[in-house]
Amino acid sequence: MEIIISQPLEKEAKDYALKSRSYTSNRHDFHEGGLEAKERKMFEGKLGEKAIKQFFTEQNIKFEEDTTSFDEADFYDFIVYSLDGKELKVDVKTRTESYHTRTLEMVEQMKNKPKDIYISVRLHKDTTPYKVNIIGYATKEDFLSKNRIQNQGYRNNYVLYDNELTNIETLLSNLQKI
Numbered sequence: 001m002e003i004i005i006s007q008p009l010e011k012e013a014k015d016y017a018l019k020s021r022s023y024t025s026n027r028h029d030f031h032e033g034g035l036e037a038k039e040r041k042m043f044e045g046k047l048g049e050k051a052i053k054q055f056f057t058e059q060n061i062k063f064e065e066d067t068t069s070f071d072e073a074d075f076y077d078f079i080v081y082s083l084d085g086k087e088l089k090v091d092v093k094t095r096t097e098s099y100h101t102r103t104l105e106m107v108e109q110m111k112n113k114p115k116d117i118y119i120s121v122r123l124h125k126d127t128t129p130y131k132v133n134i135i136g137y138a139t140k141e142d143f144l145s146k147n148r149i150q151n152q153g154y155r156n157n158y159v160l161y162d163n164e165l166t167n168i169e170t171l172l173s174n175l176q177k178i
Helices: 007-020 035-058 107-112 140-146 168-173
Strands: 002-004 063-065 078-081 087-095 102-106 117-124 131-139 157-161
Touching: 002 035, 007 035, 035 063, 035 078, 035 087, 035 117, 035 131, 087 102, 102 107, 102 117, 107 140, 107 157, 117 140, 117 168, 131 140, 131 168, 140 157
Parallel strands: 087 117
Antiparallel strands: 002 131, 063 078, 078 087, 102 157, 117 131
8 A cells, every 4th residue: 555645734744843853762773873873764664653643544444643852752653543442552663675575563662652552664765756655554462473583784673574564454443433
């Protein structure tokens, strides 16, 4: 499923990335350093989140967006509500390269700030306007049941491959609408 990010949401992502770049974590040490790199990576991640915000809005899904300040680490990207009324924390995982074929969640994050749902998206950063494809989603239980931990030189991560993700339509069918 492809989403073309609206200009207002692109601006939200850009504004957030600029404000947060000095506060963005250095823990993701797999990319080059510096404020410009932090801002770019934050912008790319926020574009993925904004695409999902747009998607939820277009699908009339009841959700709340994280409102954590740009100078603090967030606990989730969205909260959505299941049909049985459960509050589910959502984390959006944004990929930027075609050779990215895994969804990763740091083991430490899973222990300290677990989410219920992880949505994987692919940002096409060389398009204008920006385009995002939803790859699929996984639950916390999916990661834990596979219990596949890999370290590619930057922290231990739980790993799921694309063929282990569930189609986003399945998630939509289990969420409350507005």
